[in-house]
Amino acid sequence: MTRRTFHRAPEAERRHDLIEATLDSIAEFGLRGATVRQIAIKAGVTAGLIRHYFASKDHIIQEAYRVLIGRLTEKARRVTGDPETRLHDFIVINLTEPVANGRSLALWAAFISQVNVDPALAAIHREGYLGFRDELEELLADFLAEKGQDASKDRCRALAIAINALLDGLWLEGCLAGELFEESELVSIAITSIEALMGVGLAAGRRKKAGR
Amino acid sequence: MTRRTFHRAPEAERRHDLIEATLDSIAEFGLRGATVRQIAIKAGVTAGLIRHYFASKDHIIQEAYRVLIGRLTEKARRVTGDPETRLHDFIVINLTEPVANGRSLALWAAFISQVNVDPALAAIHREGYLGFRDELEELLADFLAEKGQDASKDRCRALAIAINALLDGLWLEGCLAGELFEESELVSIAITSIEALMGVGLAAGRRKKAGR
DNA sequence: GGAGAAATTATTCAAGCGTATAATAACGTT
DNA sequence: AACGTTATTATACGCTTGAATAATTTCTCC
Secondary structure, three states: OOOOOOOOOOHHHHHHHHHHHHHHHHHHHHHHHOOHHHHHHHHOOOOHHHHHHOOOHHHHHHHHHHHHHHHHHHHHHOOOOOHHHHHHHHHHHHHOOOOOOHHHHHHHHHHHOOOOOOHHHHHHHHHHHHHHHHHHHHHHHHHHHHOOOOOOHHHHHHHHHHHHHHHHHHHHHHHHHHHHOOOOHHHHHHHHHHHHHHOOOOOOOOOOOOOO | OOOOOOOOOOHHHHHHHHHHHHHHHHHHHHHHHOOHHHHHHHHOOOOHHHHHHOOOHHHHHHHHHHHHHHHHHHHHHOOOOOHHHHHHHHHHHHHOOOOOOHHHHHHHHHHHOOOOOOHHHHHHHHHHHHHHHHHHHHHHHHHHHHOOOOOOHHHHHHHHHHHHHHHHHHHHHHHHHHHHOOOOHHHHHHHHHHHHHHOOOOOOOOOOOOOO
């Protein structure tokens, strides 16, 4: 009996592939089904290799969570331009592909459900998400200042909580039942709602369309 | 060696205890850790008994999800009184204990992450949650009509989507980091925000406090 | 083009999994 | 107070799990 042939991959590439296979496995089979053997199958390697790159299964799961958080937040963190454009793009990015889809939600939920179980995951979670509302709060402060509105600390905090909740909730609805909404319907609702919450126009008469 | 003593419980009570133990196990150890043996320990029985009441482990998990959904939605479904009171109570119930806490989120997330895996769970999910936004939409229609506001179908739909999202998001924030918010802060923000979204006062000058 | 390093495969192991079945203790009925 | 029913325990089985180790192939470097 002959062994299967293989090729030696650069460490970074192999680690990336293994983490990708981990995320795929969790999305498709849940955390219960994301076994080292299943992950190995998706990555096209044998199970033993995983332990060569990660100290334990828990470690690769934690790495995968880190990667997921980065992927869900990186684009929103990169918005540029004047405050109005940044706020607008922030909204669109978070409510359209690839951030808003069923796979993202399945992955996010799988990890969230484990936060109370694995302290390491809890740490990664805090680190990743705490900055998110802060960034939105900053975005809002800039925007309100530009519009000459009251940008007091208390108001910014309350607005950030509400708008963050609105976006989270719309993201959730889009992920859970995206087929129930027309293209960019959630984005329109988000913009209209945020305008109402802040009492100021946003993206009215903009060149850029609301949808992606 | 002598067997452990036990008492024969009525079927309904035993099933209830087993499901409760299942939810406890999932909340504490995640779906991975909710094994039949772990559930049995929490219920104070031996593992074999579970199969006496449930055809398989999957069945008790599904039953547990059904119970959880019922528990998360039953109180909100029971609101009574005039439209303004009902809407107000609906908000409070969904943003305070026992609906909003870390355990509820952990359980909810665990099941949501499995919806793509287990079609039976997906069916339970749809059945349970589809009515939720419909009920809110109805609540809003009644409220707007009472207030003499535009209660057209399109407006109600958009408002229901936005307010549902807002409440979901605030629920999420409260569950994830309840300690970051002062007592009833989320409720106040919800009421203020919903007033802004609808352009009409809600619960202003009410006897009942905003907090629970 | 051979040697050495190490990435990868193959195999093994103990523990834990869901499930099946047999033994038994509890309880209502008479 | 013995009986029959059955809820419950106890035990066992076959599989899968994460992990450890041994065997081997690939690739770089000289």
